[in-house]
Amino acid sequence: MFIDPFVIRSINRSGLRKKILLYLDQIYPSPTYLSEIARAVKSDPSNVKGALIGLGxxxxxxxxxxxxxxxxxxxxxxFKYYRLTEYGREVVKLLKSYYPYYSRYT
Known part of the structure; x- marks a missing residue:
């Protein structure tokens, strides 16, 4: 599967986006709500919302x-819930294979 380099660049520019992706990969295929993601990644819900859908x-x-x-x-x-897509799972798999740091989340 082709993974857009812009996607990898965007993820590498934000530690929070990485944490959210890795968390959603751990609980896949279950969707979860914003405040649960915020608790899991130890961040403010407004920051998590920004990473998920954009904010200002x-x-x-x-x-x-x-x-x-x-x-x-x-x-x-x-109610709105968030779930990793199949494309998202492929991106996480790529990140884990390229960067040993992410392999500890496997």
């Missing part, structure tokens, strides 16, 4: 995990 000037929407196609939004009964 600090988090560019074009580099968000949802815009990059790595995470999908699942809406059930009016």
């Amino acid at each position: 000037n600090r988090y560019n929407g074009h580099s968000s995990l949802v815009s990059l196609g790595l995470v999908e939004v699942v809406t059930e009964k009016g």
Whole structure:
């Protein structure tokens, strides 16, 4: 599967995006909600929201995990949940194979 270099660059520029991807990979295929992700990665929910979908000037929407196609939004009964996509799983697999640091999350 082809992985866009822009995607890898965007992930490498943000430690929070990496943590979110690795966490969602651990719990795949289960979706989870924003505050649970924030708790798991030890970050503020507003920062996690920015990494997931973009938020103002600090988090560019074009580099968000949802815009990059790595995470999908699942809406059930009016609530939003987030789940790693198949493309997202391939990107995480690539990161783990390229960088020994990520292999500890396997």
